[in-house]
Amino acid sequence: xxxxxxxxxxxxxxxxxxxxxxxxxxxxxxxxxxxxxxxxxxxxxxxxxxxxxxxxxxxxxxxxxxxxxxxxxxxxxxxxxxxxxxxxxxxxxxxxxxxxxxxxxxxxxxxxxxxxxxxxxxxxxxxxxxxxxxxxxxxxxxxxxxxxxxxxxxxxxx
Numbered sequence: 001x002x003x004x005x006x007x008x009x010x011x012x013x014x015x016x017x018x019x020x021x022x023x024x025x026x027x028x029x030x031x032x033x034x035x036x037x038x039x040x041x042x043x044x045x046x047x048x049x050x051x052x053x054x055x056x057x058x059x060x061x062x063x064x065x066x067x068x069x070x071x072x073x074x075x076x077x078x079x080x081x082x083x084x085x086x087x088x089x090x091x092x093x094x095x096x097x098x099x100x101x102x103x104x105x106x107x108x109x110x111x112x113x114x115x116x117x118x119x120x121x122x123x124x125x126x127x128x129x130x131x132x133x134x135x136x137x138x139x140x141x142x143x144x145x146x147x148x149x150x151x152x153x154x155x156x157x158x
Contacts, residue, residue, distance in 0.1 A: 003148025016139035
């Protein structure tokens with residue numbers, strides 16, 4: 001059955017400054033041990049710098065150059081990660097396990113990828129397939145393939 005809204009292709013930009021603000025708000029709300037976080041969006045690269053407090057202040061940095069769809073997951077490749085005095089995979093694993101307990105975000109130490117379960121983030125009344133993701137100076141550009149959406153069922157509207 002056709003959807004109320006349909007598209008063949010759709011390109012969306014998630015603005016870098018808004019992404020940074022949302023992450024900052026989530027860190028504050030969850031009282032995460034991150035004391036500062038700076039994201040710099042460049043064409044083809046996201047540079048991340050911050051400090052975590054775990055007894056002492058630990059500076060960390062990493063780069064993201066690849067975000068790719070994989071079925072219902074987004075795989076974010078973490079590169080050049082360093083943290084003062086801690087093995088980075090263990091640091092990331094503990095941070096993620098402590099902050100996201102529903103299993104919708106995981107870290108794969110074998111591939112150095114942060115995996116985000118899209119099925120838990122996209123409402124069930126939206127049919128969407130991500131074709132590609134690119135990092136630009138403006139933020140993250142997401143290209144969707146054919147899809148559509150209906151009106152949310154009663155009781156699920158916000």
